[in-house]
Amino acid sequence: MTLRGSLSHERYCAELLAETDRFRALVRTGDLAAKVPTCPAWTLADLARHVGGAHRWAGVLVATRATGNVEDEDVPLGDGPEGDDAAALDAWLAEGIEHTVRALREAGPEAEVWTWSPVRRARFWARRMTHETAIHRADAALATDAGYALAPEVAADCLEEWLQLCALPEMAARQADADDPLFGPGRSIHLHATDTAPELNAEWVLDLTGDRFVHRRSHEKAAVALRGPLTDLLMVLYRRLPADSDRVEVFGDRALLDLWLERASFE
Structure with a gap:
């Protein structure tokens, strides 16, 4: 598996900074005690600490060219400032992402570094932290009743x-639950973004007809189709938007889509 993205390393670094700036704006102006509806165990302050801690952890991995995982307690200032002061949290987020992006840029995309994936390169962290931050900005937007949008090429990636x-x-183990099979003949899902330029090729087929999940960029008939704006499709897959939202349309085997959404999770 390549796990290679469609954007350049520098574009990921720039997007990571920009996404963090947008996230910080929500933290600065929001109620830090507000519950995050898509992460119900967290307040907005908890979400900010999670995002900032992840940034600093990834930054340490890249800066030290780590050959193994770094424990949370070994990440300087990884827990953030004491108390829930918006200005202190904002400054901590800003300092952490600055260090992390500097480490990513100095390392370059192909520097060897530990990751939890088969790809042991710094480029993995540039991409992963960009999208981690983008999804958690959606969480912060929901907690603060703010708008949310992503550039189409970022959302597609x-x-x-x-x-x-x-x-x-x-x-694989989560997906292949024998009591309620996900895989089998004729089982497939089509994702179709309705608001993007054709050159972005924002259509995917999730092929579940074999004994493991594969996917491809394609326009094909499927057992179930999910159609809607690209960012909304992304939010459904990340379970930040319910599949029965009026912002998307589902055609065909809704139970199959629901089963996929249940199984396609690291939780």
């Missing part, structure tokens, strides 16, 4: 990355 991650071997 985020969706593609999620499908690539879902094809990793560690996902």
Whole structure:
């Protein structure tokens, strides 16, 4: 598996900074005690600490060219400042992402570094942290009643990355539950973005007809189709938007789509 993205390393670094700036704006102006509806165990302050801690952890991995995982307690200032002061959290987020992006740029995309995926390169972290931040910005937007949008090429790459991650071997056991089979003849899902330029090729087929998940960019008939704006399709796959939302349309075997959404998770 390549887990290679469609954007350049520098574009990921720039998007990571921009996404963090947008996330920080929501933290600065939002109610830090507000519950995050898509992460119900967290407040907005908890979400900010999670995002900032992930940035600093990835930054340490890249900066040190780690050959193995780095424990949370070994990440300097990984827990963030004491208390829930918006200005302090904002400054901590800003400092952490600056260090992380600097480490990514200095390392370059092909520097060897530990990851939890088969791809042991710094480019994995540039892409992963970009999309991690983008999805959690959606969580913050929901917690603060703010608008949310992603550039189409970023949203498409985020969706593609999620499908690539879902094809990793560690996902196989969750997907292949014998009591309620996900795989079998004729079982497929078509994702169709309705708001993008043709050159973006924002259509995917999730092929479940064999004994493992594969996907491809294609316009094909499938057992179930999910249609809607690209960012909304992404939010459905990440379970930030329900599949019965009026922002998307489902045609065909809705139970198959629901089963996929249940199984395609690292939780």
